[in-house]
Amino acid sequence: MELKYRQLIADQNLSITCPPDDCQLNTPVEAARWVLSPIDHELNFLPNHLFNQKRGRLLRIQDEARNCGYCSVSLHESVEASENAFRGLSLAIRGKIGYTHIATGLIEAGIGLVTAINPVSRHFELFESDNYQWSNNFTIIAPLQ
Amino acid sequence: MNEVAGYKIDKLPYEALEKVQDILYADGPILTHYRNARGKNILFYWVDFNEVANRWLIWETNKKDLFDYLSGGISLFEYLNERCPEYLFIADMDNNEHVMATVMLDSFAIPEAYYPNENSYFTLGLPIFYDFYLSDGSYISRLRERSYVFNLKPNDVVHATTVAAKEAGQFLINITKSIESYVDITATDRLKNEIGDRGRLNRTISQLKQRTSPRIADTLFGSFEVSIAMDTVALSTGNAEIDDWSKDIITAYQNDVLDVDYSSEEDAVAIIDRFPDAESRKKIFDPIFKILENPAYSLTVSAFNSSFKKDYRKNKPAERFKEKVLPKQTIEEILNQQEQKAKLVTAIFRVPEGGSISDLRKKELLENLLFTQEGNQPTYPITSPIIAGDLVVITTSPIECALTVDNHNHIILAHTKLGLYAEGADMKEVVDAISRQFVELYQRHLDDPGYVDEKTQELDRLVSTTT
Numbered sequence: 001m002e003l004k005y006r007q008l009i010a011d012q013n014l015s016i017t018c019p020p021d022d023c024q025l026n027t028p029v030e031a032a033r034w035v036l037s038p039i040d041h042e043l044n045f046l047p048n049h050l051f052n053q054k055r056g057r058l059l060r061i062q063d064e065a066r067n068c069g070y071c072s073v074s075l076h077e078s079v080e081a082s083e084n085a086f087r088g089l090s091l092a093i094r095g096k097i098g099y100t101h102i103a104t105g106l107i108e109a110g111i112g113l114v115t116a117i118n119p120v121s122r123h124f125e126l127f128e129s130d131n132y133q134w135s136n137n138f139t140i141i142a143p144l145q
Numbered sequence: 146m147n148e149v150a151g152y153k154i155d156k157l158p159y160e161a162l163e164k165v166q167d168i169l170y171a172d173g174p175i176l177t178h179y180r181n182a183r184g185k186n187i188l189f190y191w192v193d194f195n196e197v198a199n200r201w202l203i204w205e206t207n208k209k210d211l212f213d214y215l216s217g218g219i220s221l222f223e224y225l226n227e228r229c230p231e232y233l234f235i236a237d238m239d240n241n242e243h244v245m246a247t248v249m250l251d252s253f254a255i256p257e258a259y260y261p262n263e264n265s266y267f268t269l270g271l272p273i274f275y276d277f278y279l280s281d282g283s284y285i286s287r288l289r290e291r292s293y294v295f296n297l298k299p300n301d302v303v304h305a306t307t308v309a310a311k312e313a314g315q316f317l318i319n320i321t322k323s324i325e326s327y328v329d330i331t332a333t334d335r336l337k338n339e340i341g342d343r344g345r346l347n348r349t350i351s352q353l354k355q356r357t358s359p360r361i362a363d364t365l366f367g368s369f370e371v372s373i374a375m376d377t378v379a380l381s382t383g384n385a386e387i388d389d390w391s392k393d394i395i396t397a398y399q400n401d402v403l404d405v406d407y408s409s410e411e412d413a414v415a416i417i418d419r420f421p422d423a424e425s426r427k428k429i430f431d432p433i434f435k436i437l438e439n440p441a442y443s444l445t446v447s448a449f450n451s452s453f454k455k456d457y458r459k460n461k462p463a464e465r466f467k468e469k470v471l472p473k474q475t476i477e478e479i480l481n482q483q484e485q486k487a488k489l490v491t492a493i494f495r496v497p498e499g500g501s502i503s504d505l506r507k508k509e510l511l512e513n514l515l516f517t518q519e520g521n522q523p524t525y526p527i528t529s530p531i532i533a534g535d536l537v538v539i540t541t542s543p544i545e546c547a548l549t550v551d552n553h554n555h556i557i558l559a560h561t562k563l564g565l566y567a568e569g570a571d572m573k574e575v576v577d578a579i580s581r582q583f584v585e586l587y588q589r590h591l592d593d594p595g596y597v598d599e600k601t602q603e604l605d606r607l608v609s610t611t612t
Contacts, residue, residue: 060173092258
């Protein structure tokens with residue numbers, strides 16, 4: 001499978017396998033994440049490396065595993081998990097983070113490689129293949145609060 | 146980022162940190178749990194950032210506080226506000242994890258903007274990973290998860306926020322009565338069709354009542370706060386009907402008893418529909434009314450995971466509500482009840498050596514009265530030697546059996562640990578049956594001394610020699 005951000009991954013010069021070996025081709029899966037409105041905003045559904053670069057921000061804690069993860073799209077398995085993470089943000093971060101809404105949708109089967117869902121944060125990462133139209137499949141459901 | 150009032154230090158006092166889990170994560174870690182080489186639990190909380198650094202608030206925590214947060218008992222706001230140590234650390238890090246500045250600060254000096262909102266509860270349920278990680282006693286963790294937190298605040302401020310011990314004690318007795326009655330009534334209703342045999346049904350209900358009897362899962366001093374749980378953790382019986390009932394029982398008690406508007410006519414009607422038998426309603430709700438009408442304190446209650454909260458200060462039982470739910474009793478009923486209660490008083494008297502209780506007159510009886518116990522389940526001691534046919538077993542202490550008299554005046558004796566149960570119209574007959582079961586149990590234990598379980602341990606505790 002040709003990954004959309006293969007060059008971004010190559011640029012990191014990682015000594016580990018990226019995407020990780022235990023990633024699997026995704027089955028149809030519900031997911032949620034923080035977004036900007038409208039849903040087709042150019043900064044939505046970007047890997048962290050690109051999002052932070054465009055916004056002039058540093059990444060949070062760089063080790064190789066995280067660095068690999070920052071080449072994927074960060075997702076939660078449910079709206080509740082996504083809201084749970086947002087509720088935990090400090091007021092200072094809330095004011096600066098820039099995301100305004102929460103969106104959810106069904107990711108079609110076979111559009112990329114997914115990591116296992118983290119058993120605590122209920123977060124996972126998707127290394128997408130080319131040409132997936134996120135905005136056609138995701139809908140904004142509520143403002144972040 | 147703002148300057149933080151604190152003491153600049155060269156480096157963090159934690160080394161060789163190993164990541165345990167990202168607890169909150171979106172586009173990167175928000176709250177991460179680490180452990181150092183000495184096994185200390187340390188949290189890194191992302192609180193601020195600018196173009197050159199991310200700022201982390203770092204503190205050492207313990208398993209109980211982690212459990213309380215992850216099970217939804219406290220919010221992240223409360224974690225920081227009430228549970229973090231006196232001193233914490235702030236570290237500004239670049240994206241190569243190079244620490245650019247470290248400050249040690251007093252917990253009172255945490256900037257307001259570095260707190261999350263007050264509703265920052267972890268609502269995803271205690272992750273299985275942490276159920277194992279935090280389980281020095283998984284049982285306690287699970288029990289706490291099922292508990293309700295009852296907070297009693299005194300209405301009189303003479304003794305600051307403390308609650309009188311006798312009020313707290315009475316509260317525990319009343320809430321226990323209500324819960325046990327609820328278990329008795331709802332379990333009987335659910336199981337009576339499945340278990341047709343009355344003896345077996347009584348035995349099952351008696352065991353269920355004892356095993357789910359409320360337990361204290363946690364306490365907090367300040368006002369008086371106690372977490373009370375029905376122990377459905379260890380209840381798995383292999384009986385699908387009972388296991389299903391036990392899954393619902395905690396939520397059902399919340400819906401039927403705790404989450405009631407005690408001034409609403411509609412709720413009174415709903416209670417009557419749910420429990421058509423007035424005696425059942427009385428057993429469940431009378432203790433609750435006593436709690437809510439106690440002028441000494443105000444009560445709030447919440448589910449341990451904060452999914453339910455109720456403040457009863459403005460929810461005292463209205464007279465009309467009480468009259469509807471607890472209809473006035475007829476004289477016959479009152480007399481009948483008094484008679485039944487009279488049969489259920491256990492009393493212990495000091496009797497002179499060689500004497501008999503029948504030798505004592507009323508005044509002497511009162512002078513020698515050491516202990517009385519009222520309630521629907523006093524204990525009945527069967528004293529050594531325990532005789533069944535030709536066999537005699539000497540015990541070092543009496544077999545303390547739970548004594549119940551049901552509505553048909555059947556006497557029931559039961560000993561849960563030993564699995565003994567007998568019922569009948571005559572006390573001697575019931576005691577003989579229990580003695581027989583005990584001796585048979587002991588014989589089986591002698592035949593297979595290598596087998597050890599709760600019963601054999603209790604037998605070993607009770608028995609010294611046989612003849």
